Amino acid sequence: xxxxxxxxxxxxxxxxxxxxxxxxxxxxxxxxxxxxxxxxxxxxxxxxxxxxxxxxxxxxxxxxxxxxxxxxxxxxxxxxxxxxxxxxxxxxxxxxxxxxxxxxxxxxxxxxxxxxxxxxxxxxxxxxxxxxxxxxxxxxxxxxxxxxxxxxxxxxxxxxxxxxxxxxxxxxxxxxxxxxxxxxxxxxxxxxxxxxxxxxxxxxxxxxxxxxxxxxxxxxxxxxxxxxxxxxxxxxxxxxxxxxxxxxxxxxxxxxxxxxxxxxxxxxxxxxxxxxxxxxxxxxxxxxxxxxxxxxxx
Ligand SMILES: O=C(O)CCC(=O)C(=O)O
Ligand SMILES: [Fe+2]
Numbered sequence: 001x002x003x004x005x006x007x008x009x010x011x012x013x014x015x016x017x018x019x020x021x022x023x024x025x026x027x028x029x030x031x032x033x034x035x036x037x038x039x040x041x042x043x044x045x046x047x048x049x050x051x052x053x054x055x056x057x058x059x060x061x062x063x064x065x066x067x068x069x070x071x072x073x074x075x076x077x078x079x080x081x082x083x084x085x086x087x088x089x090x091x092x093x094x095x096x097x098x099x100x101x102x103x104x105x106x107x108x109x110x111x112x113x114x115x116x117x118x119x120x121x122x123x124x125x126x127x128x129x130x131x132x133x134x135x136x137x138x139x140x141x142x143x144x145x146x147x148x149x150x151x152x153x154x155x156x157x158x159x160x161x162x163x164x165x166x167x168x169x170x171x172x173x174x175x176x177x178x179x180x181x182x183x184x185x186x187x188x189x190x191x192x193x194x195x196x197x198x199x200x201x202x203x204x205x206x207x208x209x210x211x212x213x214x215x216x217x218x219x220x221x222x223x224x225x226x227x228x229x230x231x232x233x234x235x236x237x238x239x240x241x242x243x244x245x246x247x248x249x250x251x252x253x254x255x256x257x258x259x260x261x262x263x264x265x266x267x268x269x270x271x272x273x274x275x276x277x278x279x280x281x282x283x284x285x286x287x288x289x290x291x292x293x294x295x296x297x298x
Contacts, residue, residue: 008183008252014212014219016229017043019050021141024148040145041152044232047214048247051227052141058134059202059226065131067260070106070176080108104188104253105177135172135264138200138228142266145230146198153243160239164197164267171196171265177209180253188259189251196233196265203229207259209251218250233265 023036043050069077082089090108093100146164147157177188188209203210203223210221210229221229237246 008211008220011211011218011220013222014047014049014214016049016051016221016224018224018227019043019052019145019230021052021144025144037148037152040148044149044152044244046245047212048245049212049221049229049231051224051229052145053224053227054137055226056137058137059228060205062131062134062262063202063205063260066174066262067176069108069174070260077106077108082109101190103190103251104180104186105175107176108174110172138264141228142198142200149232149236149240149244153240160197160236163239170267173263173265175261175263177251177253177259177261179256179258181255183253183255186253187250188253189249191248191250193237193246193248194231194233194265195235196267197235197239198266199231199233200264200266201229201231202262203227204259204261207254207257209254209259209261210249211252212247212249221249 017039019040020036023033024040026033040050077090080090082091082094085094087094088109090106092106093102142164143161146161150159150161151157175188180186180188191213201210203221205223205225208220208223211218212221213219231249232240232244232246234246236244
């Protein structure tokens, strides 16, 4: 149940289109390829989500490694604790204000390309191959998708990717959400849009939680085996002058089961994007229905 007495398990599922990465990466002008670009454009300019189904077992293995980290004794995990006001390391939300609502989860963050970052290396010491292999595959997928986004808008294919810098996949956020007795009033993630360029999500194989609003109603994002869920972040919304949306989303808790996810954000946080179009977004995003979301792009 949520604060409005709605039972989450009865919310409808969002139909997330599956994109074929082979077709999106193709330079042919076959009908099938053109249709794939249209599908991408349509999804990203409306509710903002697509998914890519991978045939490899890497993603499953990656989540196993992540879960293992969160199962370590607290003292072990604390060795990787985030310093106050730092982003990287093990912990929870950074506290900005006294009355801030916290999310119900533990997380481990690495804000550099994972293969360059000491904390991530330590964390993955026994499974480094999984970690590195997976993130480098994701890097390739990001290149294909970001180029496809430009092509779907009839722009030169590098127009967005060139703004991503040399390390497109640069922020890894591993999250663990223990069972929560107060699911009617505690969220695993408050409604928010991602501040990234692009976001890739590996969902828990059994426990869903991600929800997205569409037409004044929350929808559940379904669990598709071996799928990587993709959404644009605020930076891509700016670059495309609002044509592609950075969707608002929230994550609900579960009373009985734990949930493990891995997120990859691109690019480095310090990179500043510019709109590819002649005029800049001038309006204020009016997202007042959602707690804690205030954006103004000028
Ligand atoms: O847990 C999830 O499914 C998504 C988490 C999320 O939206 C975030 O960390 O930005
Ligand atoms: Fe998010």
